[in-house]
Amino acid sequence: MPELPEVEVTRQGIAPFLVGQVITGGAVRQDRLRWPIPRVLSSALPGQTITAVRRRAKYLLMDMPAGTLVLHLGMSGSLRVLTQELPPGPHDHFDLRCAGHILRLNDPRRFGAVLWQPAGGKLSSQPGLFERLGLEPFDPAFSGAHFWQRTRGRAAVIKQVLLAGEIVVGVGNIYASESLFRAGIHPQRAAGRISAVRYERLAQAIREVLREAIAHGGSTLRDFVDSSGSPGYFQQAHQVYGRTGAPCVRCAQPIRHLTQGQRSTWYCPHCQR
Ligand SMILES: [Zn+2]
Numbered sequence: 001m002p003e004l005p006e007v008e009v010t011r012q013g014i015a016p017f018l019v020g021q022v023i024t025g026g027a028v029r030q031d032r033l034r035w036p037i038p039r040v041l042s043s044a045l046p047g048q049t050i051t052a053v054r055r056r057a058k059y060l061l062m063d064m065p066a067g068t069l070v071l072h073l074g075m076s077g078s079l080r081v082l083t084q085e086l087p088p089g090p091h092d093h094f095d096l097r098c099a100g101h102i103l104r105l106n107d108p109r110r111f112g113a114v115l116w117q118p119a120g121g122k123l124s125s126q127p128g129l130f131e132r133l134g135l136e137p138f139d140p141a142f143s144g145a146h147f148w149q150r151t152r153g154r155a156a157v158i159k160q161v162l163l164a165g166e167i168v169v170g171v172g173n174i175y176a177s178e179s180l181f182r183a184g185i186h187p188q189r190a191a192g193r194i195s196a197v198r199y200e201r202l203a204q205a206i207r208e209v210l211r212e213a214i215a216h217g218g219s220t221l222r223d224f225v226d227s228s229g230s231p232g233y234f235q236q237a238h239q240v241y242g243r244t245g246a247p248c249v250r251c252a253q254p255i256r257h258l259t260q261g262q263r264s265t266w267y268c269p270h271c272q273r
């Protein structure tokens with residue numbers, strides 16, 4: 001599943017081909033993604049110039065004067081830029097055409113989304129989508145103090161609070177395990193019982209693991225253009241994630257696995273309290 005680092009690397013991979021381009025049209029081959037692709041796109045997009053390609057959480061936002069095209073990769077989605085016409089495959093559900101390029105969305109499981117937010121208006125079919133999102137991990141306002149304030153009195157365990165994305169976005173299952181390990185915090189610790197100092201460590205650890213993953217994915221940037229298949233999701237070496245029974249990189253004790261809210265968590269019982 002594409003996580004925040006994959007979405008950010010996708011943004012970096014496609015943006016140079018899109019910003020400043022005039023949209024000439026689009027093609028919707030399958031409009032039943034996670035939510036229906038809005039029909040208004042066929043009239044809203046042509047003639048628009050893309051002014052920026054941004055990211056908010058795991059959403060890609062393409063700004064143009066008339067509004068913002070919002071894309072989400074869901075469980076299995078990927079985007080690539082074609083510099084020449086290629087016949088679409090069975091899972092190539094959406095194309096955005098510019099004068100020189102085609103942006104093509106491939107999504108076998110169809111949990112992805114293509115939405116439209118007219119300038120000054122509400123997001124199509126999901127108007128409240130962005131209102132529930134926490135801070136961006138690289139936003140200077142995201143800090144240990146912010147974490148600490150938002151978790152006072154909360155009995156929920158810290159791993160679940162991270163995954164919920166209401167305090168900080170982009171900390172998916174892999175990065176929750178990894179950042180809690182780096183911060184020395186046990187994944188089952190109640191969020192309301194973690195000190196401000198430890199939350200500062202956690203905020204730093206989250207930024208570190210995400211920054212490293214984005215840098216790691218930078219080597220795949222060329223895969224976004226004219227590749228025959230879909231750009232892959234990158235594999236990174238993890239310190240705890242997926243390492244059941246393997247020695248902890250700090251203390252050599254075996255890494256343990258547990259299931260929280262139907263999601264796997266890995267941690268070191270000696271290093272994480
Ligand atoms: Zn350890």
